[in-house]
Amino acid sequence: MDTHIEVAARDPNSRLLIGSRDKDVAWYKPNLISLTEPQRDLFENYSHVAPDQVIPHILKVFNQRDKAWDFLPLPCVGMFRFIDFELSMSPLYSDILSRLKAENKLLDLGCCFGQDMRKLVHDGAPPSSIFGAELRKEYVDSGYDLFLDRDTFGVKIIMADVFDTHGPLNELEDQMDMIHVGLFLHLFDWEGQRKACERMVSLLKKQEGVMVLGHQLGNLQPKDVPFGAAQKVFRHDEQTFERLWMEVGENTGSTWDVKVTLDRGMGIAENKRPWDDENTRKMTFEVVRIK
Numbered sequence: 001m002d003t004h005i006e007v008a009a010r011d012p013n014s015r016l017l018i019g020s021r022d023k024d025v026a027w028y029k030p031n032l033i034s035l036t037e038p039q040r041d042l043f044e045n046y047s048h049v050a051p052d053q054v055i056p057h058i059l060k061v062f063n064q065r066d067k068a069w070d071f072l073p074l075p076c077v078g079m080f081r082f083i084d085f086e087l088s089m090s091p092l093y094s095d096i097l098s099r100l101k102a103e104n105k106l107l108d109l110g111c112c113f114g115q116d117m118r119k120l121v122h123d124g125a126p127p128s129s130i131f132g133a134e135l136r137k138e139y140v141d142s143g144y145d146l147f148l149d150r151d152t153f154g155v156k157i158i159m160a161d162v163f164d165t166h167g168p169l170n171e172l173e174d175q176m177d178m179i180h181v182g183l184f185l186h187l188f189d190w191e192g193q194r195k196a197c198e199r200m201v202s203l204l205k206k207q208e209g210v211m212v213l214g215h216q217l218g219n220l221q222p223k224d225v226p227f228g229a230a231q232k233v234f235r236h237d238e239q240t241f242e243r244l245w246m247e248v249g250e251n252t253g254s255t256w257d258v259k260v261t262l263d264r265g266m267g268i269a270e271n272k273r274p275w276d277d278e279n280t281r282k283m284t285f286e287v288v289r290i291k
């Protein structure tokens with residue numbers, strides 16, 4: 001699925017494209033200026049890095065990141081998204097924690113370094129109630145190195161391709177109550193997103209109240225946008241995302257309530273990335289099964 005980014009790294013106007021390992025791209029931040037309080041709290045009190053060592057440890061993360069950048073230069077790696085605890089910003093976060101403490105189960109699909117799962121565990125969720133799934137072992141290994149918890153994390157991370165319907169994700173069929181997809185669905189075109197959503201439906205319990213939530217790039221003018229030189233991906237607004245879930249519902253015999261928020265987060269206002277335009281928005285969504 002990621003072969004599309006192993007392609008020519010410049011468009012016809014000589015602009016760098018996704019897939020470039022060139023560190024001049026606007027989505028590779030050369031430095032990390034400051035940490036938020038939740039980031040500092042997690043590194044000090046979950047990873048047990050001494051307060052005066054947090055910055056040196058983060059500098060070590062630069063090296064980790066460069067390893068990850070070398071094998072797969074995704075913007076989420078270049079922009080340090082792997083220390084953003086985006087799930088914890090959800091208005092539903094405290095409900096999610098309560099559900100996990102009551103033995104509901106959550107899958108973080110496309111978990112990458114797994115920062116959102118670490119935050120959940122640090123905030124009291126039982127590790128046995130959380131599962132991760134990721135295509136690339138290098139990212140998962142970088143996560144253990146970053147959060148210093150290879151022997152203590154306790155969350156099961158399954159190496160799997162979401163599109164492999166006979167693969168290792170099958171062990172979670174019909175078992176999940178919640179699935180988190182951060183910066184994930186927007187990696188695919190409409191068909192890819194539909195298939196990934198249908199796969200998520202098969203992993204969720206077949207009951208009302210199960211939920212998919214996450215965030216990604218959207219657009220006020222929904223459309224295909226180029227991703228690397230070889231592939232297009234689809235950017236939604238509220239209506240097209242709802243339509244996607246109508247299709248998913250029709251194909252899976254289920255009905256979904258779709259809530260979408262579009263705002264100017266994720267550095268969109270800086271207008272640095274060639275795939276952003278004036279209509280690009282950060283899209284946050286909660287999709288709940290109602291039938």
Ligand SMILES: C[S@@+](CC[C@H](N)C(=O)[O-])C[C@H]1O[C@@H](n2cnc3c(N)ncnc32)[C@H](O)[C@@H]1O
Pocket residue numbers: 001002074076081082086109110111112113133134135136139160161162163181182183184187
């Ligand atoms: C943009 S990153 C987002 C990481 C993380 N969820 C976050 O919010 O920071 C997308 C992740 O999805 C993974 N991925 C891409 N295609 C996948 C697939 N077909 N199956 C499973 N994971 C996949 C990538 O390896 C990458 O780690």
